[in-house]
Amino acid sequence: MSPVFYILAAFTVAGGLAAVLLKNTVHCALALTVAFAGLALLFLNLDAQFVGFAQILIYIGAVAILVVFAILLTRGTETPREGVFSRSWLAGLVIAACVFSALGWAVLESARALPHETAVPSVTVHDIGAALLGRYVLPLEIVALLLTSATIGAVIVAMHEKGSAH
Amino acid sequence: MLAAPVSTHALPAIVDQVFILFKDWLVSFLPTSWRPAAGVVLGVIAIVCVFPALFALTTVFERKGLGRMQNRYGPNRVGPYGLFQPIADGVKSLTKEDVVPLNADVMVHFLAPLTLVVTVFMGFAVLPMGRNMALVSLDAGLLFFFSMSAATELSVFMAGWSSRNKYSLLGAMRAVAQMISYEVPLLLSSVAVVMISGSLSLPKIVEAQSGYTGVFPHWYIFTPWGLASFLVFAIAATAETNRSPFDLPEGESEIVAGYHTEYSGFKFALFFLAEYLAMFSISGIGVTLFLGGWSAPLSFLNVVPSWFWFFSKVMLSIFVFIWMRGTLPRLRQDQLMNFAWKFVLPFTLLNLGVTALWRFMGEGWARWVVCSVILVGVYVLMGRVGMFKKHFGPRSYRYAE
Amino acid sequence: MTPVASPLAGYLLLAALLFAIGLAGALTRRNAILVLIGIELMLNAANLNLVAFWRFSPHPEALTGMMFAIFSIAVAAAEAAVGLGLVISIYRHAQTTDLDQMNRMKG
Numbered sequence: 166m167s168p169v170f171y172i173l174a175a176f177t178v179a180g181g182l183a184a185v186l187l188k189n190t191v192h193c194a195l196a197l198t199v200a201f202a203g204l205a206l207l208f209l210n211l212d213a214q215f216v217g218f219a220q221i222l223i224y225i226g227a228v229a230i231l232v233v234f235a236i237l238l239t240r241g242t243e244t245p246r247e248g249v250f251s252r253s254w255l256a257g258l259v260i261a262a263c264v265f266s267a268l269g270w271a272v273l274e275s276a277r278a279l280p281h282e283t284a285v286p287s288v289t290v291h292d293i294g295a296a297l298l299g300r301y302v303l304p305l306e307i308v309a310l311l312l313t314s315a316t317i318g319a320v321i322v323a324m325h326e327k328g329s330a331h
Numbered sequence: 332m333l334a335a336p337v338s339t340h341a342l343p344a345i346v347d348q349v350f351i352l353f354k355d356w357l358v359s360f361l362p363t364s365w366r367p368a369a370g371v372v373l374g375v376i377a378i379v380c381v382f383p384a385l386f387a388l389t390t391v392f393e394r395k396g397l398g399r400m401q402n403r404y405g406p407n408r409v410g411p412y413g414l415f416q417p418i419a420d421g422v423k424s425l426t427k428e429d430v431v432p433l434n435a436d437v438m439v440h441f442l443a444p445l446t447l448v449v450t451v452f453m454g455f456a457v458l459p460m461g462r463n464m465a466l467v468s469l470d471a472g473l474l475f476f477f478s479m480s481a482a483t484e485l486s487v488f489m490a491g492w493s494s495r496n497k498y499s500l501l502g503a504m505r506a507v508a509q510m511i512s513y514e515v516p517l518l519l520s521s522v523a524v525v526m527i528s529g530s531l532s533l534p535k536i537v538e539a540q541s542g543y544t545g546v547f548p549h550w551y552i553f554t555p556w557g558l559a560s561f562l563v564f565a566i567a568a569t570a571e572t573n574r575s576p577f578d579l580p581e582g583e584s585e586i587v588a589g590y591h592t593e594y595s596g597f598k599f600a601l602f603f604l605a606e607y608l609a610m611f612s613i614s615g616i617g618v619t620l621f622l623g624g625w626s627a628p629l630s631f632l633n634v635v636p637s638w639f640w641f642f643s644k645v646m647l648s649i650f651v652f653i654w655m656r657g658t659l660p661r662l663r664q665d666q667l668m669n670f671a672w673k674f675v676l677p678f679t680l681l682n683l684g685v686t687a688l689w690r691f692m693g694e695g696w697a698r699w700v701v702c703s704v705i706l707v708g709v710y711v712l713m714g715r716v717g718m719f720k721k722h723f724g725p726r727s728y729r730y731a732e
Numbered sequence: 733m734t735p736v737a738s739p740l741a742g743y744l745l746l747a748a749l750l751f752a753i754g755l756a757g758a759l760t761r762r763n764a765i766l767v768l769i770g771i772e773l774m775l776n777a778a779n780l781n782l783v784a785f786w787r788f789s790p791h792p793e794a795l796t797g798m799m800f801a802i803f804s805i806a807v808a809a810a811e812a813a814v815g816l817g818l819v820i821s822i823y824r825h826a827q828t829t830d831l832d833q834m835n836r837m838k839g
Binding site for chain 1: 738740741742743744745746748749750752753754755756757758759760761763765766769770772776779780783784786787788789792795798799801802803806807809810811812813814816817818819820821823829831
């Protein structure tokens with residue numbers, strides 16, 4: 166375990182916690198960006214260059230912007246008076262804690278069986294491209310279809326209805 | 332790596348690699364284990380010094396050039412021909428009071444210019460500024476560049492939102508919407524280059540364009556698909572850097588100064604710096620993708636060092652930016668969006684198909700004819716359809732009554 | 733932290749923690765957009781798992797985990813677009829994004 170991992174992990178967890186705990190919605194979105202950036206750096210730390218850069222391009226460049234736009238369109242920039250947590254927050258917290266303890270227990274129990282340091286895999290972008298258009302071409306086409314239908318669907322759902330009140 | 336393939340004489344090779352040799356000489360004073368890290372640090376220092384210096388020069392150049400175009404002098408008081416104007420401007424912006432609005436979100440307001448400048452600087456890391464002169468040679472360099480330029484958008488939003496000013500917010504929303512819309516054609520026009528060169532690594536893309544037929548270079552701009560991609564790229568790059576005629580986010584007549592309305596002093600200077608740095612980096616990537624990067628425009632000009640060619644091509648494109656600013660009026664928001672989604676994007680998608688056709692038709696004159704005919708035909712057709720039932724009468728002026 | 737020998741275990745624990753944070757956010761926040769933020773965090777934690785398993789697998793050149801992560805990023809982008817579109821559409825009808833107030837289906 167390198168110190169780099171601990172620093173990045175702390176950075177990512179701090180971003181994630183802030184995204185969940187902060188009161189102002191826009192602050193939450195910005196903290197989410199910090200978590201995304203930390204995850205991208207973790208991917209780079211795992212020698213997955215392509216996935217790391219794709220993470221920055223898609224999550225910070227697109228999803229975070231989308232979230233921010235949605236917040237502004239729903240006038241969510243001001244902190245609500247009646248509090249930011251739902252009435253059933255305790256149940257949610259307990260469920261999350263249970264899930265984490267179950268997952269953590271499973272990981273720690275099997276820690277001895279997990280592989281140790283392996284050689285750095287030498288995967289070039291060329292290999293990824295060849296795999297995407299070779300072995301994984303069917304999933305790629307399905308994802309293309311999904312993205313197209315999601316674009317059309319999002320536009321139709323968010324479009325102003327003709328003759329609506331405003 | 333002194334074995335430059337084209338330079339036959341010893342002297343040009345040394346001049347060509349002078350910065351690399353200088354760096355190696357400086358680093359050789361350190362213990363061996365420190366050398367790679369020290370080399371990277373020196374490269375970062377060079378980038379952080381050279382591009383802001385170019386920025387200072389460009390501001391003078393721009394103001395004087397715009398002055399010429401508008402039949403006036405431009406700055407001419409400080410130093411010979413007003414050349415020391417940026418120093419005066421810098422001192423002024425450093426000594427000015429830093430005003431933060433009372434209602435502003437202080438933390439976000441403070442972080443926005445910093446994150447903007449940092450992400451813009453990151454883009455320079457992968458640019459090959461001369462033979463062997465890329466700071467890091469990433470396998471996915473192009474992807475890295477675009478991910479960094481996508482990360483700047485959030486800083487713009489942070490600046491506009493945290494100011495608690497309607498003009499700032501409007502400017503930021505305009506900027507973000509515009510950057511998102513034009514990022515799609517920007518990426519897709521670069522994909523055409525990746526399809527032909529088969530690599531995302533910028534030095535390899537330059538290498539793929541470094542051949543010559545007779546004296547003429549094999550730059551991608553000299554192919555039908557390359558020219559079309561380059562034009563789309565240039566338009567999208569102008570929009571991406573918020574330059575005129577796409578400077579709606581800073582439209583002075585409507586929203587004061589856009590997302591940096593509430594910034595003063597040094598923070599404002601940082602926004603100004605980031606805008607010009609973004610221009611440099613996007614010009615650099617355009618030069619690398621379509622104009623052969625650091626390779627010479629004619630084969631016998633290879634005696635001139637490679638970094639000279641890179642920087643002259645970048646400065647030439649900066650000149651075109653300034654020229655456009657002096658020539659074209661600002662677009663309207665709906666025109667901007669319609670142009671991006673209804674004209675540029677379909678045309679770029681078609682261009683991808685044409686690029687694939689070019690790739691698989693093999694050598695010969697047939698692919699030149701077929702690809703050119705398709706591109707020109709579609710361009711004319713789309714223009715006709717877009718202009719259908721639009722009437723352009725004589726311009727009418729309405730003055731305030 | 734617990735003394736774990738394998739670096740993979742560290743990544744898996746981190747991913748579990750992020751998943752739990754995202755789940756807690758999705759279950760406890762009132763604002764629908766913040767629920768989506770929690771879901772995004774959970775998806776990202778899963779991606780971290782996939783990439784970590786790819787890195788420490790005996791055959792990383794097979795690219796299985798990495799491909800899964802790439803496809804998962806693409807699907808998450810589609811999910812975010814549709815989800816936020818739905819939130820905006822609901823806001824237009826109900827003038828709120830507060831999930832506690834969206835109880836019109838309650839009998």
